[in-house]
Amino acid sequence: MKMNVDDKLKILADAAKYDVSCASSGSNRKNKDKGLGNSSSMGICHSYSEDGRCISLLKLLLTNYCIYDCAYCVSRSSNDIQRAAFTVKEVVDLTINFYRRNYIEGLFLSSGIFKNADYTNERLIRVAKTLREEHNFHGYIHLKIIPGCSPEVMEEAGLYADRLSVNLEIPSEPSLQKIAPEKNHSSVYKPMNFLTDRIKLYNDEKKRFRSTPRFAPGGQSTQVVVGASPENDFDILKLADNLYNQQRLRRVYYSGYIPVSDDNRLPALKTPPLIRENRLYQADWLLRFYGFQVDEIVNHQYQHLDLKIDPKLAYALRNMHLFPVNVNLADKEMLLRIPGVGVKSVNMIIQARRYGRLNFEHLRKMGIAMNRAQYFIDVPGRPIARVVEDPFKIKSAVLSKDKNSQLTLF
Amino acid sequence: MIFIYDDTYEGFLSVIFEVYDIKTRPDEIHKKSHFQAGLFGETLEVNTDVERASRVINGLKKKLSARAINNLYRCWLSEIPQIEMVIFRYVAYALKSDKNIESNYAHPDVLEVKKVVKMIGREVHRMHAFVRFQKTKDEVYVATITPDFDVMALLPKHFKDRYQDQQWLIYDTKREYGIFYDLEKVSEIVLENAEWQGRNKVQRAVLDEGEDEYENLWKSYFKATTIVERTNIKLHLKHVPHRYWKYLPEKN
Numbered sequence: 090m091k092m093n094v095d096d097k098l099k100i101l102a103d104a105a106k107y108d109v110s111c112a113s114s115g116s117n118r119k120n121k122d123k124g125l126g127n128s129s130s131m132g133i134c135h136s137y138s139e140d141g142r143c144i145s146l147l148k149l150l151l152t153n154y155c156i157y158d159c160a161y162c163v164s165r166s167s168n169d170i171q172r173a174a175f176t177v178k179e180v181v182d183l184t185i186n187f188y189r190r191n192y193i194e195g196l197f198l199s200s201g202i203f204k205n206a207d208y209t210n211e212r213l214i215r216v217a218k219t220l221r222e223e224h225n226f227h228g229y230i231h232l233k234i235i236p237g238c239s240p241e242v243m244e245e246a247g248l249y250a251d252r253l254s255v256n257l258e259i260p261s262e263p264s265l266q267k268i269a270p271e272k273n274h275s276s277v278y279k280p281m282n283f284l285t286d287r288i289k290l291y292n293d294e295k296k297r298f299r300s301t302p303r304f305a306p307g308g309q310s311t312q313v314v315v316g317a318s319p320e321n322d323f324d325i326l327k328l329a330d331n332l333y334n335q336q337r338l339r340r341v342y343y344s345g346y347i348p349v350s351d352d353n354r355l356p357a358l359k360t361p362p363l364i365r366e367n368r369l370y371q372a373d374w375l376l377r378f379y380g381f382q383v384d385e386i387v388n389h390q391y392q393h394l395d396l397k398i399d400p401k402l403a404y405a406l407r408n409m410h411l412f413p414v415n416v417n418l419a420d421k422e423m424l425l426r427i428p429g430v431g432v433k434s435v436n437m438i439i440q441a442r443r444y445g446r447l448n449f450e451h452l453r454k455m456g457i458a459m460n461r462a463q464y465f466i467d468v469p470g471r472p473i474a475r476v477v478e479d480p481f482k483i484k485s486a487v488l489s490k491d492k493n494s495q496l497t498l499f
Numbered sequence: 500m501i502f503i504y505d506d507t508y509e510g511f512l513s514v515i516f517e518v519y520d521i522k523t524r525p526d527e528i529h530k531k532s533h534f535q536a537g538l539f540g541e542t543l544e545v546n547t548d549v550e551r552a553s554r555v556i557n558g559l560k561k562k563l564s565a566r567a568i569n570n571l572y573r574c575w576l577s578e579i580p581q582i583e584m585v586i587f588r589y590v591a592y593a594l595k596s597d598k599n600i601e602s603n604y605a606h607p608d609v610l611e612v613k614k615v616v617k618m619i620g621r622e623v624h625r626m627h628a629f630v631r632f633q634k635t636k637d638e639v640y641v642a643t644i645t646p647d648f649d650v651m652a653l654l655p656k657h658f659k660d661r662y663q664d665q666q667w668l669i670y671d672t673k674r675e676y677g678i679f680y681d682l683e684k685v686s687e688i689v690l691e692n693a694e695w696q697g698r699n700k701v702q703r704a705v706l707d708e709g710e711d712e713y714e715n716l717w718k719s720y721f722k723a724t725t726i727v728e729r730t731n732i733k734l735h736l737k738h739v740p741h742r743y744w745k746y747l748p749e750k751n
């Protein structure tokens with residue numbers, strides 16, 4: 090049976106949706122010579138799926154045929170599903186036409202493994218190369234690197250893609266080998282480390298020679314699946330912290346495991362661990378933008394993130410001796426630790442207090458979330474009734490007000 | 500005193516000049532088209548004077564950063580009732596202060612300007628995100644919009660950077676003007692006898708034959724990429740407010 094593009098799209102977008110990375114930011118590829126597209130470093134979400142996730146890229150698998158049998162994956166070889174494969178031309182045509190209509194920022198292309206890693210990656214690269222060279226396309230391209238890929242192939246991928254990613258998927262080696270018998274961590278780390286070095290080299294040389302050929306200017310990212318194996322939040326965040334500090338990854342994505350099979354290698358989950366996933370993203374923000382050390386968030390004593398409250402509030406409640414923070418005097422680092430106060434608010438506070446002393450009312454008007462912040466700040470005009478120092482009382486007060494706004498970032 | 504101006508930003512700046520010139524504090528400042536001859540107060544219609552307008556800007560340059568000055572313009576584009584008075588008070592505050600006041604967020608007008616600028620920024624961002632072009636038979640990619648604020652003036656660069664090799668038109672069907680890129684430059688245009696389908700959409704008859712196909716493919720994609728187990732309509736609606744749906748093929 091010959092499939093048309095619409096049939097393929099339904100199958101191969103459906104299978105690609107479990108990869109949660111969506112960002113189209115962090116690259117800067119300027120349109121030139123009257124070409125098509127421009128990647129601003131902001132990134133734009135053009136729509137949102139009904140599960141509330143940003144749609145900014147056309148996310149596809151080139152094929153869902155796969156020789157491997159990873160238990161957590163819909164495309165695994167033992168799964169009895171309909172298979173399909175796009176031609177290079179079909180993907181190029183979809184990308185260009187969606188881009189011209191302003192539906193998307195670019196393409197995110199992944200694939201099941203046809204024959205081996207290199208063979209598969211070469212096909213992905215062909216799509217990117219055609220877009221760049223034949224269509225003068227400057228939109229965003231994210232290519233998935235298949236574990237086990239050789240340096241030569243990655244070298245070529247980096248020339249055409251804005252971002253590359255090798256997925257870790259399962260956070261520990263023993264779990265990975267149990268769930269994905271053909272994979273191991275070294276087949277992931279080898280290409281990841283190669284890319285880390287290669288991207289660093291590019292960044293260094295770019296500073297000296299403006300003409301340095303681009304190499305994955307949007308850096309690399311990875312994804313870990315949460316809840317398919319027994320690792321706790323401490324394990325996962327320690328891993329992420331390492332990836333940020335040592336491998337210089339731009340983003341680590343956390344994908345709450347969605348039961349796609351009743352394979353007995355996997356836990357029997359009814360629903361994906363969405364709240365846990367959200368807490369991990371919040372903790373990840375604290376690492377990247379708030380100057381937190383990983384063991385301030387999770388450590389040997391507190392190995393799990395509190396599912397009821399956000400990690401910054403949890404941190405504050407465990408460290409009541411550091412609060413209340415004097416908003417008019419504290420340094421930036423401490424301001425960033427006040428629950429309910431975001432990076433933008435901190436910047437506003439720092440700028441505004443140069444003109445004079447701020448009071449409670451000023452902060453409220455600036456839009457600070459007082460339902461949390463009020464317990465942790467020392468500022469003129471703070472209503473006496475709000476001076477509560479018992480962490481248990483604070484927690485229950487916040488929770489009772491919070492019922493409706495559970496899944497938000499701070 | 501109620502000051503009236505001709506709806507242009509230069510006109511508004513001319514009012515500010517006039518206020519200082521005749522040393523009379525305004526009680527209100529209004530666009531001519533919005534002003535309904537009221538029962539109360541004396542009115543003064545100020546003529547637009549480009550020279551005077553640029554003297555106001557030059558005066559502000561001594562007190563404010565270029566960014567802050569541009570933010571006042573963005574604020575003005577909001578068309579929020581009485582926004583002129585907020586901007587006027589901001590300007591007066593800036594002019595009388597010895598030091599730069601633009602980040603004194605404890606000051607109500609400085610804070611208000613910041614908030615409105617943020618709203619404008621969000622609206623511009625939503626236009627970048629939710630403009631959907633449709634290809635017409637004569638090879639122009641057309642999109643209609645009705646932004647909450649009059650942000651058209653802030654759109655050309657983004658779309659020009661992005662779409663250099665296709666002709667495009669973005670048209671505000673509420674304010675009845677648009678911007679057109681002819682492969683060389685972007686210009687503001689007003690369509691004569693514009694006929695829309697259902698008041699604000701391009702008529703299907705003028706669309707290219709391939710248009711249906713790509714809209715349908717996009718709908719298929721949108722559906723296939725949703726993870727049913729994660730459905731969260733509340734979050735979805737927060738990101739894609741209802742009033743934008745009419746422009747999105749995936750929501751039709």
Ligand code: SF4
Nearest residue numbers: 155157159162165201
């Ligand atoms: S190799 Fe990739 S596509 Fe193949 S089964 Fe494993 S995760 Fe799925």
